[in-house]
Amino acid sequence: MSSLIWTTLPYHRLWLLDQTNALFEFFEPCSIDPKGGFFTLDDRGRPLDSDQRQLHTVTRLVHCFAIARLLGRPGAERFIDHGMSYLWSAHRDDARGGYRWDATEGGDASKQAYGHAFVLLAASSAKVAGHPDADRLLADVSEVIRQRFWEETHGAVAEEFAADWSPVSGYRGQNSNMHMTEALMAAFEATRDAEYLAMAERIATRVIAMTAAENGWRVLEHFDTDWRPDPDYSNGDVFRPYGTTPGHSLEWTRLLLQLWQLGEERLDWLPDAAEALFLRATTDAWDPRGGFVYTLDWTGAPRLKNRLWWPAAEGIGASAFLNALRPSADYEIWYRRIWDFVATELIDRASGGWYPQPYNDGTNPLFAGKPDLYHALQACLIPLVPATGSITHGLITRGLALS
Numbered sequence: 370m371s372s373l374i375w376t377t378l379p380y381h382r383l384w385l386l387d388q389t390n391a392l393f394e395f396f397e398p399c400s401i402d403p404k405g406g407f408f409t410l411d412d413r414g415r416p417l418d419s420d421q422r423q424l425h426t427v428t429r430l431v432h433c434f435a436i437a438r439l440l441g442r443p444g445a446e447r448f449i450d451h452g453m454s455y456l457w458s459a460h461r462d463d464a465r466g467g468y469r470w471d472a473t474e475g476g477d478a479s480k481q482a483y484g485h486a487f488v489l490l491a492a493s494s495a496k497v498a499g500h501p502d503a504d505r506l507l508a509d510v511s512e513v514i515r516q517r518f519w520e521e522t523h524g525a526v527a528e529e530f531a532a533d534w535s536p537v538s539g540y541r542g543q544n545s546n547m548h549m550t551e552a553l554m555a556a557f558e559a560t561r562d563a564e565y566l567a568m569a570e571r572i573a574t575r576v577i578a579m580t581a582a583e584n585g586w587r588v589l590e591h592f593d594t595d596w597r598p599d600p601d602y603s604n605g606d607v608f609r610p611y612g613t614t615p616g617h618s619l620e621w622t623r624l625l626l627q628l629w630q631l632g633e634e635r636l637d638w639l640p641d642a643a644e645a646l647f648l649r650a651t652t653d654a655w656d657p658r659g660g661f662v663y664t665l666d667w668t669g670a671p672r673l674k675n676r677l678w679w680p681a682a683e684g685i686g687a688s689a690f691l692n693a694l695r696p697s698a699d700y701e702i703w704y705r706r707i708w709d710f711v712a713t714e715l716i717d718r719a720s721g722g723w724y725p726q727p728y729n730d731g732t733n734p735l736f737a738g739k740p741d742l743y744h745a746l747q748a749c750l751i752p753l754v755p756a757t758g759s760i761t762h763g764l765i766t767r768g769l770a771l772s
Contacts, residue, residue, distance in 0.1 A: 374696075375705060376689060376752040382771045388716070389749045393437060395721030396742045400430065401448065405455045406472060411738040413720045422472045424460055424484035427452050428491035429743040435494035436746065439764040449495055453502045456488065465533060467513050478532035482518050482545035483608075485510060486526075489552035493559040497761040507556065511565075514549075523596050524571030539594035540602075542609065543576045547617060550624055551759075554631055558762040566631060573628055577621060577642055586642075586649040587613045587665075588621060600667060607735050610664045612672050615654035616680030618646040619661070622687035623751070626694055630757045640695060647687055651703060654680070659710035660727070663735070675732045678723045679741065681711050682748035693756035704752075711748070 375381045395414050400407045406422035407430050431452035437445035459472035467480040468488050488510040496503035517534060518526040525546050529537045553569035556562070580598060581588045590613060591602035603611035622643045629639035653669045654661040660676030661684060684707045692700035714727040722739040726732070747760060753771075754763025 374692065374701060375708075376692070379771060382753055385749045385753055386769075386771065389440075389746065391716075391721055392723075392742055392746050392749065393442060395739070396430075396433075397444065397448075401451055405451075405459055407452065409738055409740050410722070412717070412722075412724075414722065414739070417738050420473050421476065422455070422459070424468055424470050424472070424481070425487045426740075427455055427460065427472075428484070428487035429741070431456070431491035432487070432494045433742045433746050435491075435498040435500070436750065436760055436764070438498045439761060440769065449498065449500050452491070453495060453500060453506065456491065456506060457502065460488075461509070462532070467517060467530075467534070468510065469532070479537065480517070480530040480532065480534065482526045482528050482542075483548060485514055485518060486545060486548040486552045489514065489549070490555050493552065493555035494761050496559040497765050507559070511556065518549075519568065523575060524568075525575045525596065526572070541592040541594060541596055543580075543588060543590050543592070544608065544614075544617065546572045546576055547621060547624065550628070554624070554627060555759050555761065557631065558758055563633070566628075566633075569628055570632065570636060573621075573625060573639070574636075577625065577646070578638060581618075581621075581646065582642065586618070586645040587615075587653075587669075588618045588646070590614060590617070610673060612664045612666045614664050615650040615661055616663070616677070616683050618650035619680060619683040619687045622647045622650075623683070623690045626690045626756065627758060630694075643687075644691065644695065647691060647703075651684070659706075659714060673732070673735075674730075675726050675735050676710075676714075676730055677726050677735065678711075678715050679744040681707050681715065682744035685711070685748040686751040689752040690756045 399410060399414055399416055402408050406427050408416035409419060409426060411417050431449055434445045434448035438449065460468045462469055468485060469478045470481050470484050471477040492503055492507035492510055496507055520527055526549050528540050528542050528545055531537055550569045550572045553565045557565040589598045591599045593599055625639045625643040629635055653665055656662055656676055661680040662671040663673040663675045663677050666672045685704065688700045688704040688707065692704060715723045717724055723745045725736040725740065726734065750760045753769055754760055755767050
């Protein structure tokens, strides 16, 4: 293989920026719902016929357009304003505190850790981008997370509550805690408040050092109230599938390396753990046709064989971080291999955006339309900023160098 590193090549960096522009151009025309929130889009970028305005959709778009503003993209402010207003006026429960999962009338008003993690991420990114309402949102959601979700005994967050904050179940999930780790690091970058970073380190220790390390570096997804693994858990939800989800191992790979870079007193186990997670996921889950299968059973065999876009996006971010911090020809090979799959199977050059999975996947689709800017955008931009923190941190401290 050539000794050239793709992320250092001006052409490749310009190609990544071109893909970034194409993603924004797909999501900009029809995402804003004039009544509040954002639409989910179909394959051609038109609003899907759905009245749901879920918390993670609104917050992720705020985060993405905060990045657009830092890039210098004209028109981004409109999206940030629209999303921040809806978060405060519709999702926020000003009577009982916290943020409703679905802000529409009669929608799911439960309080989800997963959703609150993305409120924290949106507020942190909006603060870095200089939005005037960011501080109040950041202060409010931080207090809710500390008072309602954080469990000091376990060093992680509880999963979910009803609208009135009564417990829904004893379930504890790694997915919400993984995204809380991402958001806590973003909050630390935005504020330099070390409490956020300490919480992120404790979650990583709980989910990775205390469980994944003891299970062959496969990330366990489901736990009971006392954080005992529940390997038989299955509720039929695409967000809580049976078995393991190797895409989350790839996501944790990058997050652990980011945590290692941010920590003032670095946790020595983080980079070795990141490499072990990446090796296990790529060994177990890469499909010979390209892409990562969605879930594995407990023998490591594919279970849900959908080759979704987001594990590929996370694999790009993970291999880019690894190759920057622990250079290896293997990481360069994986970086190129995953982009080759995305470029040939997922990028829709006719209508824009990324397909959720290849049309020839041979599996039943798990997602309608093109539901996500967040994962694809980050895959395009993570290789363009230093592997020392988040995209927003990289843009505000180092800028975007294309050569």
